[in-house]
Amino acid sequence: MTDHTHADTLRTPIVAVLGHVDHGKTSLLDTIRGSAVSEGEAGAITQHIGATDIPLDTISGMAGELIDPSDFDLPGLLFIDTPGHHSFSTLRARGGALADIAVLVVDVNDGFQPQTEEAIDILRRTGTPFVVAANKVDTTPGWNPQDGEPIQKSMDAQSERAKSMLDENLYEIIGQLSDAGFSADLYWRVQDFQKNIGVVPLSALTGEGVPDLLTVLMGLSQRFMKEEMAIDVTGPGEGTVLEVKDERGFGATVDTVVYDGVIRNGDTVVVGGQNEPIVTEIRALLRPRPLAEIRTEKEFEKVGEIGAAAGVKIAAPDLDEAMAGAPVRVVRDRTVDQVVEEVKAELAEIEVDTSEN
Ligand code: GDP
Secondary structure, X not given: OOOOOOOEEEOXXXXXXXXXXXXXXXXXXXXXXXXXHXXXXXXXXXXXXXXXXXXXXXXXXXXXXXXXXXXXXXXXXXXEOOOOHHHHHHOEEXXXXXXXXXXXXXXXXXXXXXXHHHHHHHHHHHOOOEEEEEEOHHHOOOOOOOOOOOHHHHHHOOOHHHHHHHHHHHHHHHHHHHHOOOOEEEHHHOOOOOOOEEEEEOOOOOOOOHHHHHHXXXXXXXXXXXXXXXXXXXXXXXXXXXXXXXXXXXXXXXXXXXXXXXXXXXOEEEEOEOOOOEEEEOOEEEEEOOHHHOOOOOOEXXXXXXXXXXXXXXXXXXXXXXXXXXXXXXXXXXXXXXXXHHHHHHHXXXXXXXXXX
């Protein structure tokens, strides 16, 4: 266990998006990024490797009257950019899920489909709190789109007929959640989000209801995960490999989500490998270049250190045999052997878990 005695701060919760193919995961992520950018504030979003950071200020700008930012002390939300439950189930952190919270996207017309059921099973198994995004409300016949508005405002602008058709579809989904063993309701009726799953009607296409989704995610994180978000910002960094990639000039690199402590350039790290843990020294920590500077020939910029929660590309020798989903641990003030044992134990746990599938 990490010692949280000094330099505690609250990190950003890590959010994953899951759901059946074509139900709108990619569109939803694009819309969240897009509307955050069009909020127009400087630094409205920070693009990470493999993830996007939406700060509280931006969420509160988008959510308007839905949010009082003084109710929150978590800094925002970090969305993992690769949607889908295959990546979700490989992305572990200390035996649990890397994502602290998940969005299950369900097409409001299609309802539950095979991959929705699979995603639900994974969420149940990992005990990951989640909300349901009932997507594509704009496809309801006769819908009068209210771009980017909170869902209640949008509902008020619909005909009785459109509203009742949407309601029927929403209650179908609530019924399917109940068949899957989850008591659920429209999110504004949920009193206790630990007992009930909130369903957020929205459209990734028009953005209506997206402010509600961000508000619910912030609220859930703040209320139920604040303790887990308290980290020692100066502690040895811990992360999970998203992807192993060859990068010109750097060789094999690992795209990593850091969920605890800090990783510094030059740190000795232990990375889970195909045969045995890899012990190596960081040569460069890379982040995407800010959009304004994209015209320069280099895609990445080097940083001296990166603290949780964040996505970063690690360049170091001997990473060819690193594995997606494997742990990354900074050694810092411990012995290499100690950290190697930790990584081995965690890899063994992951293997047991995947063989149960
Ligand atoms: P994914 O496979 O879950 O990532 O789904 P995509 O984001 O690729 O979306 C699948 C299709 O549904 C695309 O053609 C999207 O344009 C469309 N789509 C996604 N969200 C919405 C929505 O809210 N409304 C409408 N009308 N179409 C949507």
